[in-house]
Amino acid sequence: MSEELREDLPKVIEELEQKCKEHPNSVMAFHHLGLVYMKAGRIEEAVKALEKAIVIDNLSSESMINLGAIYFGQGDLDKAQEMNEKAIAVNSDSGQAHANLGLIWQQRSDFDKAISAYNKAIQCNPKLASAWMNLTSVLTMKGEDDRAITAARKGLELEPDSPLGHNNLAVALYFKGNFSEAKIHMDKAKELGYSVDPNFVASLEEKLA
Known part of the structure; x- marks a missing residue:
């Protein structure tokens, strides 16, 4: 993260917090606040903001994916899997959610399921470079x-x-x-x-x- 962006984060957070107060049912306001909290390293607050976005709109697949990314980073693979599976239930064509499941299965050393998930991600989004690269790792292991x-x-x-x-x-x-x-x-x-x-x-x- 650039120093300029880091310095701007407190101002951006303040503006988004105010927007959430003014528009307590705005899924996008809470979603964006969660993302900025993530960038700032304020993970607990990011979780709460993304959870709020999902409460407001239980079809907010992007919020589910980002919340899953936080859980994955914390090593909670069960919760990470749950969030990405919910995202797929909402949007079956989410290449990122399928790719994230691939990472989870790869972390669990279930390489066949990882390959299946990466292939599904690529089918949904052939331009998702990270899916191709992570697929490479699993295929090499096999x-x-x-x-x-x-x-x-x-x-x-x-x-x-x-x-x-x-x-x-x-x-x-x-x-x-x-x-x-x-x-x-x-x-x-x-x-x-x-x-x-x-x-x-x-x-x-x-x-x-």
């Missing part, structure tokens, strides 16, 4: 190297400067035995600020020696 490489390349088509995308492609190429190209993407990931696993770096350098 030893499906060709599919992992295809998914990684698609993710990078959508976000060419994604550190995660370059790292995941590097790993997929490594397991496929394409060490030279793997190093290109590993170096790019590092250049973009990704903390590449030192063990992976050492192993790849050994293969290239």
Whole structure:
């Protein structure tokens, strides 16, 4: 978060809090207040604001998704799953909610369900780069190297400067035995600020020696 945005947050929060007081049934006011609280790191208040948005409108799938993201960040996978499933019940075409479920299943090491969720996310929104990139990770874990490489390349088509995308492609190429190209993407990931696993770096350098 830029310093300029950080400095503006208190003013934005004050304005949104006032708007919520003036319009206590405005789902968008509480939703946006929740998002700004999240940016400010005021997580408990963000939860309350997003919960209020959902009380006002039980079809507010975006509020459900963001509330699920908070729970995921807190390590509460059950609540995170519940919120994203509610969002999907409201909007079955929500690529982000399906992608979030993929992350939850991936965290639980249920890779088949994770792949299914990521594929559903991509079906809903083929331009959701994060779904392609996370799908890459799971496919690599399952030893499906060709599919992992295809998914990684698609993710990078959508976000060419994604550190995660370059790292995941590097790993997929490594397991496929394409060490030279793997190093290109590993170096790019590092250049973009990704903390590449030192063990992976050492192993790849050994293969290239």
